[in-house]
Amino acid sequence: MNKKLLIPFIALLSLSSCSNNVELSNRYFYFDTFLDVKMFEGRESDMSFFTNDMREYDALCDNYQARDLTNIYTINHTNEDVVLDSRLYYLLQEASAIQSDEANYFNYLCGSLAKKWKNALNSQQILDENEINNELEKMNNSSIIFKDQCTVQRVGEAEIDLGAVAKGFALDLAKGYFSRLNYKKYIVNAGNSSILLGEKNTNDGLFNIRIDDLENSYLKLKNCFVSTSSISVQGVTIGNVTYSHIINPITGSAINENDAVIVISDNGWYGDIMSTSMMMNTIEEIKAIELKCGIKAIVIREHKIVYKNESIEVYHR
Amino acid sequence: MKVQKIALLGVLTAATIVIAIAESFIPSIGIPGVKLGLANIMILITLYELGILEALGINVARVLVVSLVRGTFLSMGFLMSLTGAVFSLAIMIVFYLLIKKFSIIGVSVVGSLFHVFGQILVAMFYLGTAYVIYYLPVIAISAIITGVLVGITAKLIIKTGVIKKQKERYNF
Amino acid sequence: MIDKKTLRNDLILILSLFVVAAIALVVIISTRRKDNLVARISVQNNVVEVIDLSKKEDNDYYIDGLKGQLHIHTHDGAIAVVESNCPHQDCVHMGYVNTSGRPIICAYNAVYISIEGGDDFYDAGIGG
Numbered sequence: 001m002n003k004k005l006l007i008p009f010i011a012l013l014s015l016s017s018c019s020n021n022v023e024l025s026n027r028y029f030y031f032d033t034f035l036d037v038k039m040f041e042g043r044e045s046d047m048s049f050f051t052n053d054m055r056e057y058d059a060l061c062d063n064y065q066a067r068d069l070t071n072i073y074t075i076n077h078t079n080e081d082v083v084l085d086s087r088l089y090y091l092l093q094e095a096s097a098i099q100s101d102e103a104n105y106f107n108y109l110c111g112s113l114a115k116k117w118k119n120a121l122n123s124q125q126i127l128d129e130n131e132i133n134n135e136l137e138k139m140n141n142s143s144i145i146f147k148d149q150c151t152v153q154r155v156g157e158a159e160i161d162l163g164a165v166a167k168g169f170a171l172d173l174a175k176g177y178f179s180r181l182n183y184k185k186y187i188v189n190a191g192n193s194s195i196l197l198g199e200k201n202t203n204d205g206l207f208n209i210r211i212d213d214l215e216n217s218y219l220k221l222k223n224c225f226v227s228t229s230s231i232s233v234q235g236v237t238i239g240n241v242t243y244s245h246i247i248n249p250i251t252g253s254a255i256n257e258n259d260a261v262i263v264i265s266d267n268g269w270y271g272d273i274m275s276t277s278m279m280m281n282t283i284e285e286i287k288a289i290e291l292k293c294g295i296k297a298i299v300i301r302e303h304k305i306v307y308k309n310e311s312i313e314v315y316h317r
Numbered sequence: 318m319k320v321q322k323i324a325l326l327g328v329l330t331a332a333t334i335v336i337a338i339a340e341s342f343i344p345s346i347g348i349p350g351v352k353l354g355l356a357n358i359m360i361l362i363t364l365y366e367l368g369i370l371e372a373l374g375i376n377v378a379r380v381l382v383v384s385l386v387r388g389t390f391l392s393m394g395f396l397m398s399l400t401g402a403v404f405s406l407a408i409m410i411v412f413y414l415l416i417k418k419f420s421i422i423g424v425s426v427v428g429s430l431f432h433v434f435g436q437i438l439v440a441m442f443y444l445g446t447a448y449v450i451y452y453l454p455v456i457a458i459s460a461i462i463t464g465v466l467v468g469i470t471a472k473l474i475i476k477t478g479v480i481k482k483q484k485e486r487y488n489f
Numbered sequence: 490m491i492d493k494k495t496l497r498n499d500l501i502l503i504l505s506l507f508v509v510a511a512i513a514l515v516v517i518i519s520t521r522r523k524d525n526l527v528a529r530i531s532v533q534n535n536v537v538e539v540i541d542l543s544k545k546e547d548n549d550y551y552i553d554g555l556k557g558q559l560h561i562h563t564h565d566g567a568i569a570v571v572e573s574n575c576p577h578q579d580c581v582h583m584g585y586v587n588t589s590g591r592p593i594i595c596a597y598n599a600v601y602i603s604i605e606g607g608d609d610f611y612d613a614g615i616g617g
Contacts, residue, residue, distance in 0.1 A: 027534050029596040032577065036613075064576070122582060189613045192592070200612065212590050212616025219615075228615045233583065233591065262615060317610070423499035430506065454514035461506055 023201070026050065030058035031167050033191030037174075040185035040201035049177045054170060060088045061166040063111055063159065075144075076111060076159040081151050089150040091169050094269060095162065096144060103277040107249030109139045111159030114247050117254050121236040121243055132252035139249065164246075168227055168272025171196035175268065194272055195226045213260040213300045216317045221264065227271035229279050230260035230300075246279050256280055260300040264312065271295065283307045321487040325480065326363075326371060333359040333379045334386075341387055351397070351440070351456055353463050354432045360406065361425055361471040366480045369410055376402045393443050397436040404435030421475075425468030426461055433460040526589055526604055528568045530561065533599045542566045542587065542604070554598025561602070568602060570595065590614040 025038040026047050037050050059067035066073050075082050084092075095108040113135035120127040135158075142156025154160075162169075167190040174188050175196055186198040187207055199205035199222050206220040213230055231244035243254040256279040263278070265271035274295055278286050286297055286307065296309035308314065337356040356379055364372040380402050384395040409428040412419055419427075433456055441449045475481075526542040532554055540548070540563060550561040557574030567587035570580040575597035583593050589606035591614070 027531075027601065029594075029599045032579070032596045034592070034594055034596070034601055122578070187612055191594070192590075192614050192616060195613050195615060207612040208610055210590055210611040210614040212588075212614045218611060226615050230616050232616065234579070236582075260616065418495060418498045419502060420495035420499050423495070423502050426499075426503055426506065451517060454510050454517060457510040458507065458514070461503060461510065465503065 036189040038187045041183050061162050072160050075154050081153050084150045086150050103273050105280040106273050106277040109158040110249050111161030136252045164276040165269050165272045167194040168268035171268035193228050197222050218315050225265050225268045225271045227275040228262045229275045248280050258299050262298040263295050265295040319489045322489040329359050330375045330378050334382050337379050337383045351436045354429050357467045358471050376406050397439040400439050401432040401435035405432035421472050422468030426464030429460045429464030529603045531601045554600045
């Protein structure tokens with residue numbers, strides 16, 4: 001009886017080394033919000049990417065204060081040449097390139113205008129026409145010149161704000177990291193506004209993603225990025241109108257065409273930018289953009305879906 | 318202690334650990350860490366055939382070894398296992414020694430229930446009562462069913478007389 | 490080891506336990522209201538306070554965050570950060586929240602207030 005038990009015991013012991021019950025999770029506070037990382041494979045030491053690299057990236061994108069690395073705040077307070085970390089340089093280039101095309105309502109030089117709107121709304125006031133026009137003029141007269149060796153130079157007085165794209169790009173970096181390690185099962189949630197989905201540790205690998213702007217509705221997704229912009233959390237209602245933190249860079253208005261836009265894409269930074277920009281697009285325009293860019297969108301107004309890409313299934317509970 | 322008894326205890330401990338490791342791969346419904354409690358088969362057998370201290374020893378050894386092997390030592394799951402094991406053995410001893418009105422199946426059912434209670438108590442501490450209470454009835458029902466099955470299995474194994482023969486042969 | 494008498498006792502025991510559990514199941518399912526909300530306040534990943542919002546109590550909580558103290562208030566089933574020493578005051582501007590899924594975050598203080606409806610069906614929420 002003793003010998004017969006030994007072999008299965010050893011077999012089980014060795015089997016247990018390939019445990020499939022792993023769930024590693026950590027919460028960080030980056031990009032002025034939370035970053036929840038959950039891995040269904042790998043080791044605790046793999047989290048070092050988020051503890052170190054991601055912390056650096058958070059410092060780079062900070063436009064509110066100077067940090068230990070040369071960051072957006074630095075660029076915004078000088079007109080001299082600034083040498084940047086390659087990650088930031090690359091992100092700025094991408095952000096600058098996309099402005100012209102389909103993301104016609106995205107402008108990363110909105111920083112100063114956005115701050116002024118925020119201050120006004122926090123005191124329950126609408127930003128003055130003159131101020132808006134001033135800021136728009138500043139933006140039109142400003143640009144970022146990209147030079148060699150990751151050097152940039154800011155021309156003019158407008159300020160860079162990467163809020164619309166930083167989280168998405170962070171998720172791209174995370175996805176690249178997981179790819180290098182050959183991990184496929186993870187979910188990284190940046191502030192409930194940008195989510196990177198790998199696969200879940202279940203049979204179908206789908207994640208249940210609740211849609212906060214709707215009642216009891218959710219999506220089942222995997223292997224994609226989900227980005228959203230919404231007026232519900234940071235919106236301020238004055239009179240009958242709700243003003244959001246998403247500013248139209250062409251008119252300077254804080255009133256959006258849509259209440260919330262959810263974008264499903266293959267690219268974090270792209271989905272992020274589009275979900276912000278499309279807050280000001282009409283449904284017809286959004287349909288055209290979808291076709292052109294290979295993304296899928298859901299548009300919400302007054303807590304109801306007014307448009308949904310036909311390949312997206314919305315579930316109810 | 319006689320060598321043969323040690324050897325027998327070793328086999329029972331190994332069997333307990335193997336069952337516990339095998340069942341730890343079965344995912345828990347609702348509350349993470351709540352397991353079926355199949356390893357109780359061996360604990361019951363040890364309790365009935367060899368004694369209280371022996372059963373306690375095997376129980377503790379099982380919790381320790383399984384947590385080391387599965388890499389959950391000192392985690393919430395480990396504390397849940399430990400509390401569950403202690404609670405279940407305690408109530409089984411009470412029923413076995415004092416309340417002689419129930420057979421091994423009855424003892425197994427209470428043992429199984431208290432195992433789950435112990436685990437849930439720790440879960441409440443970590444996850445909050447509101448969240449855990451919702452799953453309690455479902456888990457309790459499954460614990461009762463498992464308890465019956467475990468009890469029947471233990472009874473069948475004891476009935477084969479394998480352990481009894483060892484005891485008589487080597488006089489322990 | 491098993492005779493008719495103990496077997497009968499067993500059956501009574503098992504059936505009564507079963508009945509109790511079944512009743513509890515019915516009770517819990519029928520009283521499970523959709524708005525049985527629970528607020529969970531964590532600082533740097535450690536849960537420091539769990540509040541049952543469905544009790545609709547008026548209460549004050551003073552939570553020590555990473556860089557200062559937050560004054561949190563519950564009222565009529567909703568929770569809000571009333572005062573905070575953070576520069577952006579985003580947490581304060583969120584006001585009273587009583588919908589599950591929208592966390593109140595004070596990144597400056599590493600404070601995360603989650604509002605949950607009782608189960609973990611969802612892996613994440615998207616919105617705001």
